[in-house]
Amino acid sequence: MTARRYAIIGTGAIGGYYGACLQRGGAEVHFLLRKDFEEVSAQGITVKSVQGDFALPKVYAHASTATMPPVDVVVIALKTTQNHLLPDLLQPILGPDTVILTLQNGFALEDDWQPWAGSRPIFGGLCFVCCNKIGPGTIHHLDYGHVLLGEYRADHQPAGVSSQLQAIAQDFADGGVAVDVTPDLRLARWRKLVWNIPFNGLSVVMNATTNEMIGDPNIRQLAEQLMTEVVTAARQDGERLSPGQNRCLPENLISQMLEHTAQMSPYRTSMKIDFDEGRPLEVEAIFGNPLKAAHQAGVEAPRIEMLYHQLKAINRRIVG
């Protein structure tokens, strides 16, 4: 078969890294760029990686989706704060069978996409990776890299693992990415939030790195309490959507995550980097949407809500 054709919508750290991996694996990849368009057109993309550097001297670079062909897979790698741009951005490249794959952080973003996505399949990829863009077309991959892929369903039920999902997973694997698939994307998102809610949120409010947070007994205790609220919300969300199916996170997840965080290298979270760079924070995607789901499931989650209020106020100072 011919290679699948991908469009990378947003060639930042995440889009640049995974797009480069996909191209390395043999896929045809079209990159959407804004301010780096000239450099990347001329010089391609370079990845400096803990797993071995590699360079793609020639890539399909685009300053607009209007110059792209229709693609098999649209990879959304914008910040979620840009999602209002998606309908216009994607209109030129969506064929009737195009798959939409979002690599974005957060929760339930896809609930708003039916108006432009229609009945096209929507997949989500959870990226467990530390990478930064350190220059035009230059990605620094510092650690990890694993991707977990799953299928979104508008009714929020587990979708199972389709052959299409497996084929896309294979493209990532061919590109050297450790990849897994999950039959329950929503639960996987909850699992990632168990870490992201305390550590992304508190890193900004407390102006701290992961080791500073985990090393402070009060912040560690607060992180654990926030994690407990997320696990509770996940369980009640599962019970609301799929009664009696025991759709919930494992008991020992929190202690495992705390232990792991205590042992990993000091790390500036993605939200802290956004904050330090003066970029809008992904408050609704990572905090507002899960909080709504918690409330719908009858879980109060007062600490998540307090963090949400604090981050909204901080974000208001950034975006005005």
Next chain:
Amino acid sequence: MTARRYAIIGTGAIGGYYGACLQRGGAEVHFLLRKDFEEVSAQGITVKSVQGDFALPKVYAHASTATMPPVDVVVIALKTTQNHLLPDLLQPILGPDTVILTLQNGFALEDDWQPWAGSRPIFGGLCFVCCNKIGPGTIHHLDYGHVLLGEYRADHQPAGVSSQLQAIAQDFADGGVAVDVTPDLRLARWRKLVWNIPFNGLSVVMNATTNEMIGDPNIRQLAEQLMTEVVTAARQDGERLSPGQNRCLPENLISQMLEHTAQMSPYRTSMKIDFDEGRPLEVEAIFGNPLKAAHQAGVEAPRIEMLYHQLKAINRRIVG
């Protein structure tokens, strides 16, 4: 009768202001000073006040309580973070009938004082005042000034209003201070915490003045939620200590305080000033002690607890 003799333990903004008022009213006042001792010995105390400036060219200044005579009333105006010093500081000046009057912020501080206070009466004064020390022996009184006096009881029951309490209130009144007395000091402290917990705490965590907090919709909502937790804790604390006596705060207190805060001049809270000056924060007095009381009364107060954790972590950066 002869004038009562007062010792002011800690001649900062609060001790300096109210000590000067007491002396102005005719009381004999002995001031404990540390680094300002030389200047105040030579030049006395000056108050620049919205209610009219006044100067006391001659005061009894002391570098140690060892040089003070025994006094009728010891006025504690140290930061609560210094309270471990009290037993040694007060030993020279406590007579058998000396009254202890604390003007400190916070809650239930007196519970630890029995070992050195013995059976002496303990009064608390809640100071509703904006004042700063702007130089050695120089106090700037910016706004308000009202004091509410009440008697502490070790069993935490309402103490009523003794003639001794009224006599001390009269000394404040003679000094030009608007003063009231309350039969229920504990409830009065809860009432003050309804404002102090959200606005002192969030001013530090969010790095904001009162008008910035009340002007942000998320912080205003969070402040209201914190206030609700304090009011709930106060009610359940009253129910635990005095069952069936309806010992609780008025229903409309929160909306009144929010409205008042929205209308008052922009204000940097006392905890924010401590933070900006790199001084230890009164976290246990204002947050830890009421939180313990809330938990004892079966109230979870998750937002107060979260604020406590955040402030403990911030304070740890200050005190090391």
